Amino acid sequence: MATIRIPPTLRAEVGGARELDARGCTVADVIDDLVARFPALETQLLSGGQLADFVNVYVRGEDVRTRDGLDTEVREGDQLILLPAMAGGSFGVRPHGV
Amino acid sequence: MGSDPRLAPGVASSLLDLVGLTPLIELPRLSPKPSVRLYAKLEGQNPSGSIKDRVAKAMLDAAEASGELEPGRRLLEPTSGNTGIALALVARLRGYPLTCVVPSNVTAERRRLLQLYGAEIVDSPGEEGSNGAVRLALELAEQDSTFFMPFQYANEANPRAHYEGTGAEIAAALDHVDALVAGLGTGGTLMGAGDRLREAFPDVVVAAAEPLPGDEVMGLRSLEDGYVPPILDVAKLDRKLLVTNAEAVASLRLLLEREAVLGGVSSGAVIHAALRLADELDEGVIVCVLADGGWKYLSADFWDAADVARAMERSVWW
Numbered sequence: 001m002a003t004i005r006i007p008p009t010l011r012a013e014v015g016g017a018r019e020l021d022a023r024g025c026t027v028a029d030v031i032d033d034l035v036a037r038f039p040a041l042e043t044q045l046l047s048g049g050q051l052a053d054f055v056n057v058y059v060r061g062e063d064v065r066t067r068d069g070l071d072t073e074v075r076e077g078d079q080l081i082l083l084p085a086m087a088g089g090s091f092g093v094r095p096h097g098v
Numbered sequence: 099m100g101s102d103p104r105l106a107p108g109v110a111s112s113l114l115d116l117v118g119l120t121p122l123i124e125l126p127r128l129s130p131k132p133s134v135r136l137y138a139k140l141e142g143q144n145p146s147g148s149i150k151d152r153v154a155k156a157m158l159d160a161a162e163a164s165g166e167l168e169p170g171r172r173l174l175e176p177t178s179g180n181t182g183i184a185l186a187l188v189a190r191l192r193g194y195p196l197t198c199v200v201p202s203n204v205t206a207e208r209r210r211l212l213q214l215y216g217a218e219i220v221d222s223p224g225e226e227g228s229n230g231a232v233r234l235a236l237e238l239a240e241q242d243s244t245f246f247m248p249f250q251y252a253n254e255a256n257p258r259a260h261y262e263g264t265g266a267e268i269a270a271a272l273d274h275v276d277a278l279v280a281g282l283g284t285g286g287t288l289m290g291a292g293d294r295l296r297e298a299f300p301d302v303v304v305a306a307a308e309p310l311p312g313d314e315v316m317g318l319r320s321l322e323d324g325y326v327p328p329i330l331d332v333a334k335l336d337r338k339l340l341v342t343n344a345e346a347v348a349s350l351r352l353l354l355e356r357e358a359v360l361g362g363v364s365s366g367a368v369i370h371a372a373l374r375l376a377d378e379l380d381e382g383v384i385v386c387v388l389a390d391g392g393w394k395y396l397s398a399d400f401w402d403a404a405d406v407a408r409a410m411e412r413s414v415w416w
Binding site for chain 1: 308326337339374
């Protein structure tokens with residue numbers, strides 16, 4: 001079992017959860033398990049069987065694109081983090097109203 | 099320094115002559131094992147205090163050389179960070195007015211710095227974040243042909259400044275480099291310095307330290323708003339390591355305690371990632387590019403915060 005951290009923009013698709021448990025020995029397995037339970041996630045996360053361009057997935061704190069992609073191994077107790085790709089370069093910005 | 103024959107050795111004709119050739123220091127007290135040698139490239143030693151002086155100067159040099167930028171034109175850039183400050187310095191010395199498009203909720207010290215260096219500020223809607231600033235800058239450039247927008251995210255002079263400068267300086271200084279670690283922003287440092295070091299040391303590992311933004315910062319963006327800078331080719335990165343704000347600050351403190359180096363937030367993230375790589379190596383040389391010093395962050399809450407992650411989750415730090 002691994003845990004998956006869900007970014008704010010995808011929480012509506014998973015009933016508001018910040019973190020979910022999922023099963024699988026690879027990133028592909030874990031995403032399949034997640035999509036089986038929350039089908040609306042599929043088009044957000046995948047494109048043509050690959051990770052969508054603007055989605056980053058991290059296992060043990062490292063982007064799977066610089067490891068083995070969807071075949072990256074997931075171990076018992078690992079945390080996966082899903083993040084939208086964001087423009088780099090600090091704007092020194094605080095969110096509106098803060 | 100300075101090619102002006104009227105100047106005595108060691109005298110620069112202006113601050114622009116002092117961009118680059120930054121110090122490279124070893125960090126022996128920070129290395130987890132003597133067989134792994136850590137080095138830091140101190141980019142905060144550039145004239146406006148960050149690595150972005152290299153980028154700002156290179157972008158304007160390239161635009162002047164191509165004829166795109168000439169007297170009478172005005173500069174426009176969506177930025178309030180180090181790039182804005184660096185552009186403001188170079189623009190002032192070259193005689194170009196600069197307008198920075200910044201989200202209305204930018205922190206006060208950034209706004210003040212830009213104003214002191216003479217930049218005009220145009221506010222974009224705060225709730226649209228950096229994407230809103232980029233959008234408004236593009237609109238302004240479209241409406242007024244006197245504007246020239248260097249746009250660091252897509253300007254090839256950005257990685258080239260690091261190929262010819264940052265990377266070349268590191269390659270000249272060291273006999274061997276096993277890993278280069280830099281913060282991931284526009285991707286300019288990692289692409290340019292990475293390419294240059296690969297030429298000198300083909301097995302070098304080019305590693306990015308990437309920020310894990312707080313929920314509130316991420317909450318402003320949808321996946322459709324995702325943006326990968328055109329100059330960034332992720333396939334050229336060998337490693338891409340996510341670093342939390344709390345991890346970055348813990349490493350900043352360690353860097354200060356062990357080596358008396360005061361770095362900015364991204365420098366802490368780079369050190370964190372470098373220490374992670376050092377743990378994986380039995381021996382080797384790791385070079386950390388520290389993009390700025392800690393001076394611009396002194397008023398931030400996180401230095402004394404009991405809960406660093408909470409104190410930092412509402413802002414974008416690099």
